[in-house]
Amino acid sequence: MPEDPREREEAARQVVLRQLAMGPRSRRQLERKLADREAEPELVERVLDRFEEVSLVDDAAFAEVWVRSRARGKRLSRRAISRELHDKGVDRDVAEEALAAIEPEDERQAALELVRSKMRGRPAPAADGPEGRAERDKVTRRLVGMLGRKGYGPGLAFGVVKEVLAELDEA
Known part of the structure; x- marks a missing residue:
């Protein structure tokens, strides 16, 4: 980080803007990134508070x-998405509200789709005899698994x- 306080603040703002340009980020993720750049805690708080005021960090x-994209795109469970949100520093109450969707x-249904897609084009394994079981x-x-x-x-x-x-057995 530069010596001049105004330059340090501008450098911190640029770091945050670059991070947000790559995709949405939680406040905690941005705090970690600025800490990696050795920004002072007061500077981090001031810059991120301003980004929250203008709704660029929410x-x-x-x-x-995150919940929409991970549930639809990766078909992850609520539990897995909750863990990811926790890792990203999202408050538990905020995460629970989003997960309620x-x-x-x-x-x-997502679990069914995952299994059906894995089994698509494959016959059901036989259930008779020791080798089939x-x-x-x-x-x-x-x-x-x-x-x-x-x-x-x-x-x-x-x-x-x-x-x-059972569906495959009937087909």
Whole structure:
């Protein structure tokens, strides 16, 4: 950071503007970026307060956009998105308000779509005989694991996988 206080403030503003040009950021993310650049805490607070005043930094709006994009684009669960928002420094209450947009049925549908897309074009593994059961168990474990990595709980994951495999058995 430069020596002159006005230059330091301008440099901090430029850092924030570059970060926002790349995409929405939470206040905490911007605080971390400015701290990495060794900006004084008072300067960071002053610059970010000004950006909030003009609505360029808004954690509630950031959380809403993040929830929509991660739920639709990556089909992540509420739990996974909540963890991401926490990592980005979004207040728990703000995050919960944004996450309220995800209905349980929407989450279940997203999990169904994920499993169906993984199984598209593949036959259901046979469930008869030891080798068939072993193959079906392997497919089930992989699909449940994939859903688990996306933040879905085991109960929902097993239920969805069972449903999709039953659909394939009927086809």
